[in-house]
Amino acid sequence: MPNHSGFGLLSTGLIGAILLLGLVALWSGGAQAGDDLVDFKSLDKVTKGAFTGKFSNRDHQIERGLLESKLIPVYPEGADCPKIDHIYGEAWQGPVAGKFHTGTDIPAWWDDPIYAMADGEVVAKFTGERGYRGLQIVLRHSPEDTGLPVWIYTLYSHFSSMPEVEIGQRVRIGDVLGPNGKSGVPGEMREPHLHLTVSFSKSPKYARNKWLLVPMEGHYADPVALFRGKMPIDTQAMRALPKSERRVKIAYKLETGKIVPPGAKIIWPFACDPD
């Protein structure tokens, strides 16, 4: 019965194909279930206008907190930390005039270790072929990681060589991410420094392409605001704080590994030397 066995072969093949398709669907579904990655198309207009160069819109940037916060970092007495020179929200002069600084710049020595500011997960690595950010990585910190009830992203730029951490890897507060440098900085424009951008969202979801990561319904924050250790951290609220509350004490790690004050969940991204 050649027809019968032919049918048998065909149906075996079909069942095999259906099983395989099912497995592929299960596998890709499983990979996405543990992942909060979304498509750029699902970002709202204001988020796109605030975070992407392509749709850049100053009103949307302001709405999402990209302006000076008026916060003042209070560095420790008895320890010397690399300090901010260019503040968050600053209007740039020079080659990128008309743009606003999305983070803070902290100059430090070549190859000084840059620390994870809190427990978190590596969610992006960028080589920075477009723009002036050079080698970058992004960490995402859950509410449990920081004690703050939002999802926080810390972006570290200009490493002298690509950090060896991998996407999906968990890091602990104070772990060395990579060496300080000036990758992406044109010519002799600047000394080695860390450009640090902080953003946050109530949602754990984010979009990512080869060049940038954008939190869904994301807001920018002055990195100094994280050291308040409590909400709010958004720029509009920071600007409305009474003068007495604008000074924010920096928590940090000594080169010995000791965190000051003990138990701090967010620390300065460079070691502070004891005096």
Ligand SMILES: [Zn+2]
């Ligand atoms: Zn910068």
